Amino acid sequence: MTVGTFDDLAEEIFAAPARLGDARLVTVDGPSGAGKTTFARRLVAALTVRGSVALVEIEGLYEGWTLDGAWTRLDEYVLEPLAAGWAGGFHPYDWATESWSPRWHPVPVSQVLVVEGCGSSPQAADGFITHQIWVQAPAEVALARGSTRTGVDLDRRLRAWKEVEAAYFTEQRTRQRADLRVDGNPAQPPPYDPEMVFSTLP
Known part of the structure; x- marks a missing residue:
């Protein structure tokens, strides 16, 4: 088992050059139920010690059970403004009403932007x-987590979503291109505080 620390990762990110205007864009990708949200929030906590951080969960930009248009909306509403030195923001998708919410989700200018999903x-x-x-x-494990998180039986939709994800990951070579691969369900959890460390994959 190889273990990394959120503190070291945060230090590495802040030491890297900004490529989105003055911000460092960090993405946390992977299948639903893999543990991305938990990982991203722990990383944000470590980053916040060093400077300003904003977090965007990209599922707020899905128009339902599809990836179509999500990145385009993120780019237009968040990335382009931040690259120009302006705050971004968007109206998140309301899964209960299946429509765009009137609520505004601001994304402030920061030294690091973490996009998860x-x-x-x-x-x-x-x-x-x-x-x-x-x-x-x-x-x-991922499928079971998804079913538990929703609180209702969405087995059919979740299985269909898995097919959408798999096609996307194959097309984009997401895992192969990653700088860091994380085990979201290690067989033997690290013998340390999970808020501080994570298990890596080759």
């Missing part, structure tokens, strides 16, 4: 992403 690391973004992170877990 499936579809956050397309090849088209390679030129301005500072650090690409891939998180994975066994398929059965």
Whole structure:
């Protein structure tokens, strides 16, 4: 087992050059239920000690159960303004009403922008992403986590979504392009505080 620390990763990110205006764009991609959200939030906590950080969960830019248009919206509403030195923001998708929410989600100018979620690391973004992170877990574990998180039986939709994800990851070579690969469900959890460390994959 190889172990990394969020503190070391945060230091590495801040030491890297900014490629999105004055910001360092960090993406956390991988299948649903893999542990991306947990990883991203722990990373944000470590980054915040060193400077300003903003977090965007890209599923707020999905128009339902599809990846179509999500990256385009992220680019237009968040990345382009930040690259120009302006704050970004968007109206997130409301999954309950299946429509765009009137609520505004601001994305302030910061030293680091973390974008978490499936579809956050397309090849088209390679030129301005500072650090690409891939998180994975066994398929059965990820599916079980997704069902538990929703609180209702969405087995059919989740399985269809897995097919969408798989096609995207194959097309974009997401795992292969990642700078760091993380085990979202290690067989033997690290003998340290999980808020501080993570298990890596080759």
